[in-house]
Amino acid sequence: MLSIRNLHVQVGARKILKGLDLEVSTGQMHAIMGPNGSGKSTLAGVLAGRDGYEVTQGSVLYQGQDLLAMSPEDRARAGVFLAFQYPVEIPGVNNAYLLKAALNAIRKQRGEPELDAFEFLGLVRQKLQLMQMDESLLNRSVNEGFSGGEKKRNEILQMAVLAPTLAVLDETDSGLDIDALRVVADGVNTMRDPARSIVLVTHYQRLLTYVVPDVVHVLLEGRILRSGDAGLALALEERGYDWVRREARVA
Amino acid sequence: MSSKPQDLDALVGQKYRHGFVTDIESDTVPPGLDESVIRLVSQKKGEPQFMLDWRLKAYRHWLTMQEPEWAHLRIADIDYQAISYYSAPRARGDGPKTLADVDPKLLATYEKLGVPLHERARLAGVAVDAVFDSVSVATTFRERLAKAGVLFCSFSEAVREHPEIVERYLGSVVPYTDNFFATLNSAVFTDGSFVYVPPGVRCPMELSTYFRINAANTGQFERTLIVADEGSHVSYLEGCTAPMRDENQLHAAVVELVALTGATIKYSTVQNWYPGDEQGRGGIYNFVTKRGECRGDDSRISWTQVETGSAITWKYPGCVLTGANTVGEFYSVALANHYQQADTGTKMIHIGRGSRSTIVSKGISAGHGSNSYRGLVKILPSADGARNYTQCDSLLMGDRCSANTFPYMEIRNPSAIVEHEATTSKIADDQLFYCRSRGISQEDAVNLIVNGFCKAVFKELPMEFAVEAQNLLSVSLEGAVG
Numbered sequence: 001m002l003s004i005r006n007l008h009v010q011v012g013a014r015k016i017l018k019g020l021d022l023e024v025s026t027g028q029m030h031a032i033m034g035p036n037g038s039g040k041s042t043l044a045g046v047l048a049g050r051d052g053y054e055v056t057q058g059s060v061l062y063q064g065q066d067l068l069a070m071s072p073e074d075r076a077r078a079g080v081f082l083a084f085q086y087p088v089e090i091p092g093v094n095n096a097y098l099l100k101a102a103l104n105a106i107r108k109q110r111g112e113p114e115l116d117a118f119e120f121l122g123l124v125r126q127k128l129q130l131m132q133m134d135e136s137l138l139n140r141s142v143n144e145g146f147s148g149g150e151k152k153r154n155e156i157l158q159m160a161v162l163a164p165t166l167a168v169l170d171e172t173d174s175g176l177d178i179d180a181l182r183v184v185a186d187g188v189n190t191m192r193d194p195a196r197s198i199v200l201v202t203h204y205q206r207l208l209t210y211v212v213p214d215v216v217h218v219l220l221e222g223r224i225l226r227s228g229d230a231g232l233a234l235a236l237e238e239r240g241y242d243w244v245r246r247e248a249r250v251a
Numbered sequence: 252m253s254s255k256p257q258d259l260d261a262l263v264g265q266k267y268r269h270g271f272v273t274d275i276e277s278d279t280v281p282p283g284l285d286e287s288v289i290r291l292v293s294q295k296k297g298e299p300q301f302m303l304d305w306r307l308k309a310y311r312h313w314l315t316m317q318e319p320e321w322a323h324l325r326i327a328d329i330d331y332q333a334i335s336y337y338s339a340p341r342a343r344g345d346g347p348k349t350l351a352d353v354d355p356k357l358l359a360t361y362e363k364l365g366v367p368l369h370e371r372a373r374l375a376g377v378a379v380d381a382v383f384d385s386v387s388v389a390t391t392f393r394e395r396l397a398k399a400g401v402l403f404c405s406f407s408e409a410v411r412e413h414p415e416i417v418e419r420y421l422g423s424v425v426p427y428t429d430n431f432f433a434t435l436n437s438a439v440f441t442d443g444s445f446v447y448v449p450p451g452v453r454c455p456m457e458l459s460t461y462f463r464i465n466a467a468n469t470g471q472f473e474r475t476l477i478v479a480d481e482g483s484h485v486s487y488l489e490g491c492t493a494p495m496r497d498e499n500q501l502h503a504a505v506v507e508l509v510a511l512t513g514a515t516i517k518y519s520t521v522q523n524w525y526p527g528d529e530q531g532r533g534g535i536y537n538f539v540t541k542r543g544e545c546r547g548d549d550s551r552i553s554w555t556q557v558e559t560g561s562a563i564t565w566k567y568p569g570c571v572l573t574g575a576n577t578v579g580e581f582y583s584v585a586l587a588n589h590y591q592q593a594d595t596g597t598k599m600i601h602i603g604r605g606s607r608s609t610i611v612s613k614g615i616s617a618g619h620g621s622n623s624y625r626g627l628v629k630i631l632p633s634a635d636g637a638r639n640y641t642q643c644d645s646l647l648m649g650d651r652c653s654a655n656t657f658p659y660m661e662i663r664n665p666s667a668i669v670e671h672e673a674t675t676s677k678i679a680d681d682q683l684f685y686c687r688s689r690g691i692s693q694e695d696a697v698n699l700i701v702n703g704f705c706k707a708v709f710k711e712l713p714m715e716f717a718v719e720a721q722n723l724l725s726v727s728l729e730g731a732v733g
Contacts, residue, residue: 048684048688071687072684072687072688073687073688073691073692076687076688076689076690082688087685088682088684088685090685090686090699091703092703092705093700093706094703098686102690103690105692106690
């Protein structure tokens with residue numbers, strides 16, 4: 001599904017990713033953990049095609065295609081989804097309208113007929129229920145005046161509606177209270193599917209109490225320094241990151 | 252889900268859609284201006300004496316005036332002697348009486364413009380008065396309106412057939428001494444629209460005028476007068492286009508609105524005069540004076556404008572709130588792309604007690620465009636409990652354009668409450684990326700964001716025109732980002 005080889009990325013003169021390798025197979029959920037400044041959000045941004053990152057070396061293949069050569073909208077239409085750490089407010093643009101435009105752009109790409117307003121509303125209502133979100137959120141402007149939790153849940157709602165093949169969730173758990181965290185976690189769990197891969201980028205272990213990944217990676221110093229099963233997340237929670245760094249040096 | 256999706260693909264590659272010239276025989280007065288030209292224009296139109304006298308008074312006053320220089324605009328000198336002050340499609344015989352008498356080429360022009368003169372108009376329920384260069388070509392739906400007692404005709408016709416109403420109200424809101432361009436208009440105006448809605452009548456349909464400048468080197472000086480008698484209600488829309496020409500053309504119109512006790516006038520404009528090319532050559536100079544007076548108590552005047560065209564736009568539709576508990580509103584979207592310049596805003600003059608006004612202005616600047624909001628809120632000592640709310644938002648696209656806000660407030664009554672909010676934002680790369688990462692193309696994303704920005708104004712437009720305004724905006728903004 002996703003194959004990252006020796007990825008080097010810099011912002012301006014600052015090197016952030018320094019030879020990152022990552023393989024995510026179809027149907028798997030991977031968690032990428034690391035302290036602040038380790039390059040987690042850079043990785044998420046590069047995968048979605050955000051401006052401002054310079055890839056100096058390496059490759060990213062998504063379903064065999066060169067992901068880095070694609071525009072952000074083409075990536076989305078090909079089934080890549082990024083849940084933003086800081087979802088953007090767009091005043092005056094109806095939340096449901098944006099979502100419908102996005103869904104229909106993606107369906108068009110897949111050769112599926114566009115949904116009309118009624119079909120769309122039916123689909124969204126079903127997903128709203130899943131996310132325990134109020135329908136009034138649909139008629140508000142995109143993320144405008146949303147609480148932190150509402151913004152994150154809105155991201156998960158978008159993911160549920162757009163049904164991506166590869167979902168990258170950038171710190172979706174940050175800034176959530178425990179109830180909101182559970183709702184988001186439930187949302188992520190219902191998205192698990194043999195045909196879908198999910199990459200969770202997170203700072204804390206706490207989301208992983210509710211969502212159990214197949215593989216946990218530690219991102220440190222611009223590279224994946226260690227990978228393991230869900231137990232690794234617990235070890236990080238108990239012992240911090242320093243031991244990973246030390247052991248990597250020894251190795 | 253109120254806004255309609257736009258088919259951007261269908262619009263791609265379109266520049267100025269209305270830039271064609273109709274090859275039509277016209278009766279054009281040689282360029283130049285003096286009293287004999289004014290007499291000639293007046294005579295051609297068969298005007299009564301009071302009209303000619305008024306024109307001459309205005310002309311003599313105009314000779315004493317200087318062009319204003321206070322606007323935040325770069326204007327090439329205008330040679331008023333190089334303009335032709337009258338151009339009419341040559342009439343067969345005595346001018347068109349019905350649609351059947353109108354030159355088919357003219358009708359074809361209106362078809363191209365999408366002006367629904369024939370049956371389409373009936374479907375849309377819009378009565379249209381079309382002004383081509385200087386004269387009004389046809390007014391549709393006259394009969395149905397007449398049944399309701401509504402008078403809707405060309406200004407020339409009103410001067411001939413309803414001189415008592417014209418004489419009573421003409422210049423009562425915008426006097427012939429008002430300002431340089433309004434005074435010039437008063438001297439040389441050739442046609443325009445006239446509406447009178449009798450007491451207690453709710454006008455049964457939207458009224459609409461389409462203005463078009465076709466002939467080269469002509470100015471268009473139309474004059475519109477709308478009188479809403481006691482307790483009446485009328486909604487009026489004007490649309491404007493012009494062919495693409497390299498030289499600048501002058502458009503100096505005057506619009507006067509009079510709302511008597513309990514009356515409501517809603518005046519909407521979708522202005523798409525030729526803006527000049529991408530290097531700033533050509534385009535219309537749009538110097539317009541628009542003012543309404545809420546003369547009677549409890550009356551209301553609402554201006555909504557979408558200004559996407561013209562090389563230079565210079566207009567401040569205003570409301571004089573004379574009556575008690577009157578309401579003035581101004582909703583504006585002004586776009587300046589390429590080398591366009593817009594200096595626009597409103598004036599709200601509060602005289603009556605309890606008068607209220609709302610101003611919502613959305614300026615969009617792109618390319619090398621310059622967009623200024625200039626607004627005056629004046630509260631006179633008599634206006635106890637007056638209120639104003641002003642919101643001015645500017646949206647910048649790219650880094651070569653500019654936006655300015657010049658709010659003026661003169662408050663002479665301590666019980667007044669005046670609020671002003673202003674924001675300036677850039678179309679954030681973040682917003683674009685967010686939309687694109689959801690599969691929406693860059694162009695659609697720009698339109699989505701701009702339409703969101705303008706939503707508060709678009710929702711004030713009559714339905715069918717709101718869609719047109721959105722389309723216009725997306726065409727005008729093509730290639731503005733990226």
